């Protein structure tokens with residue numbers, strides 16, 4: 064197995080690995096802790112293989128909103144057809160931030176990949192935090208922020224392309240709100256990192272909306288520096304797993320007229336602690 068870092072901030076691609084081999088799991092787990100995003104190239108997995116690999120990490124978190132495989136309700140479908148315009152996950156976000164115990168990681172398996180386009184971009188929340196000034200870090204110390212699924216998956220989104228085409232549903236289940244520290248101590252690495260994101264975070268607790276917006280928008284601008292990012296270019300058979308407590312991600316929707324089909328399994332996390 065070869066592990067090649069993608070950038071100085073985060074991400075690694077793993078070559079010559081086999082996710083069905085339990086003896087390789089410890090090395091893959093260590094790469095995940097070290098790099099936060101791992102792309103394991105050239106796999107050939109059945110849905111049962113995908114599930115077996117996911118269960119080595121912990122319990123499965125079944126997504127409430129995504130369409131799932133008929134045979135495997137734990138496996139969400141991430142799909143864009145040639146005639147569809149909206150992709151799932153175009154806004155920078157962290158999966159399941161609105162849960163009381165946000166998901167540990169998401170494991171995405173590329174089944175049909177366009178020839179060009181459809182990359183996924185990731186941002187390191189630890190690298191972004193490290194680059195803040197000490198004065199700004201002390202301003203964030205002890206703050207908590209609210210996260211919600213309501214404005215993303217609730218009734219107000221029923222006219223979105225993903226909702227109209229049945230890829231996202233269950234708007235009545237979009238009732239989750241959760242309060243998390245703005246700066247968390249990462250459960251695996253112990254590294255401090257930001258835990259707010261442009262899609263699901265609604266307000267810093269105890270601040271007015273304008274005060275909260277000013278701080279959050281400043282952080283969002285700061286996080287979008289390319290120095291904190293890596294970009295995964297997919298090929299059919301690749302598996303990318305990312306740590307939702309250490310990263311943001313964004314789907315690049317630049318492959319109109321082509322089909323992109325992936326299966327996703329989400330692994331349950333635990334409660335988050337302040338740094």
Ligand SMILES: [Fe+2]
Pocket residue numbers: 152156157158312
């Ligand atoms: Fe996502």
